[in-house]
Amino acid sequence: MKKRISIFGWPSVSRFYSNRDLIYDSIIPMAIAMCITIICYWKEKDVLVELFKIVTIGLSVVPVMLSILLAAYAILMSMYWSSISEKMKHNVKGNNLLNELNSSFAGAIKVICVGLLYLLVINSVGIVNIPSNIIPCTLINLLFLLMALYFIFFSVWIIKDIAINIYNFASFTINVDVRNKQENNP
DSSP: OOOOOSSSSSHHHHSOHHHHHHHHHHHHHHHHHHHHHHHHHHHTOOOHHHHHHHHHHHHHHHHHHHHHHHHHHHHHHHHHHHHHHHHHHHHHHHHHHHHHHHHHHHHHHHHHHHHHHHHHHHHOOOOOOOOOSSHHHHHHHHHHHHHHOOOOOOOHHHHHHHHHHHHHHHHHHHHHHHHHHHHHHH
């Protein structure tokens, strides 16, 4: 019996925005976060103080990036009902582009929401400096700092990909319009 492929939910999103895509989108944000974390460690800064500074910055930056992303997604969703989008839905390349756009937005929104939740939890805990005899507290706080930085940089970095996706949508529709006009006016 043939396995059914879901067109709804995260299984559908992961068909067009896979973990591999997420890893690819995370390389630069993680590299920047690692560099800053290593510098913080080398400069022998109080990691807990730096962590809460970063969390405070993150709680002002990440929600803004999330709202920008949601606004762009709402605009894109309104374009789905246009006559140009109707043409795209009946074209294989256009249909794939729409699915990829939709999935990349959903994937980015999911990661940014997880990041926002992470920053809220870290901020709510208040004191992350957990006494530990096995792992030094500094290493735990450095890990928390690294993750906070990653989520902040990811939320900013992904905006460029979303802008490129919207450009691809517009470019495709322009090319389809030009091609249709050329076919109608020989």
